[in-house]
Amino acid sequence: MTRLFRFPGSARWIVLLTLVAILVGSIAQAQSIRLKDLVEFDGVRGNDLVGYGLVVGLNGTGDGLRNAPFTEEIMASILERLGVNVTGEQFRPRNVAAVIVTATLPPFARSGGRIDATVSAIGDASSLLGGTLVMTPLTAADGETYAVAQGTIIAGGVSAKGDAATVIEGVPTAGVLPAGARVEREVDFDFTALTQIRLALRNPDFTTASRVEVAINREIGRGVARMLDAGTVLLDVSRTGRTSPAHALSAIENITITPEQKARVVVDQASGTIVMGSDVRISEVAVSQNNLTLRIEEAPEVVQPSPFAAGQTVVVPRTGVALQEQPGPGLALVQGGTTLSDVIAGLNALGVSARDMIDILKSIKAAGALHAEFVVR
Template structure:
């Protein structure tokens, strides 16, 4: 089934959003204190015949190398590894994470495995961009999808079973590379904005008045330079903690979180929309093949053959419309879309189109 989505912006007025006090820690991050991406290559075992096939030869090589370290020597060419799958393992290393911190890791099949459901990730080193091992990952997978098989090759697949997560499966073996607060702090705004930068600078200078030059100055829309006062020398962490607790009045950003693999959508009721009209229709094309026997004439030398009969059917539904006026929220939009029969994946596509059209007043985060 192919979906036809048409969005028409009927007005360009912007909804008013009340400014609310927010802590500085929700708006800025210390320069150098950021997340780092980790990557690893591993093996998932315990699959019920849904692992890699003969075409993915590197899976057998990986399993053979792992068994060799355990004192078992096996020729990779003699392995039939239907219960094993080669995977890529990824995670984000948070700033200031210490040795022993637990991380969530994401596991994705890279061979021809059909399903990772029920599998267990074997100990996998995870490296940063500099090649250093920062963590190891191991544990059972949660896929959020499944494959049900019946006879004659029939099967039903729900969501995306070749990608999963290991909750708290990563164990940090080295401290995260982060910068410690010093005599000068450079604050990076999470969302570049001249107005927010000016308000944060004003709040810091008001909290820590100085007889000479102001200790904080906005360099641009995305960075603020702060000098540590003399009375906080040696206590930079305490100084930065006080900055984080300052409050400024800004527009609170809204967010819509989407997990397309499972069809999950998380929406705050305060997320606003500009006035819109949505037309939603569906076009279904069905192609079926029927095999009929063809008999030869009596007393002829012909043979009975099977000939395919192909039929093509097209069905197009009437477009269903949704119209929302000023002040409408995403929650109201979702309720209206559910009433006309839209699925979770339809709603995800519509939300992404709304964001592209500038009608959705929120950030979209895809998991």
């Protein structure tokens, strides 16, 4: 059963204003972002690891040892460590491949924990599908071993080869080991001894940094945060009243802040992708875009000599060239936009493709009418 609610005139306005307030509040909330998603905390960072290892168990898709002698060297080294002497032996299998193993040691990783690893072939192996990575030490920039990787590889593609054709889907020469590396050493860092922590903004901006400072001081209730520059806010842990830096960060990391971003237009010429920020503005400008079509036709003509005449049959080239310019609408006026929707509507009114739009945006930027950073990738 449907019920109809009727409100008097004044009550209707109250209900309407309440709905508008809820809508505005939801929009403002959608634009707010947690502090942990805007900044990097000083000392809370990962460390890159790398190692050189060997993948075995491949179905004839490994390295050709004549083209990758380093594979033979590491294979001989591993076998010798296992007590097998292969010195002087002609051991050239096709089921092994040399690989580079990479991983990231997350912050506060403890000994015995497991992390993901990525495996990539460095020789002429055609596929790592079904292979097993032999125990590979992973070292950091200081040369110390922090993890050891070993396990079955999950390759990212499929390769099939016949006598006359080869089909490759994805990248079969790279794969992952989910939780395939075990942490053996912890990073020597005493996080509890920090008295000050720097918050580094991922996208430096003076306005955003100022808002971070104000939001933290409002949440804690005292002047514990201080903006140093556009990308750094200093947090005084000793004045937060928390027992440790971990407690201080847990108290502020979920604070919501509305960040400011530079007006930016990013274009990818390879794919014809155009991305605009919400603050992009275009001043009133006139644009003209014409298309040129060049057509070349080859119609060679065979000329034969007359009967009983001395001569040879020759082919005379006949080339037709036509240059056609499609008439455009002339100068099109793009109105100055005060919102992103106005800008998009003005550009779409030109009726051109995405790739032509990139050229138009370049010209508008050169004319000084595009008020945004223009990034070409």
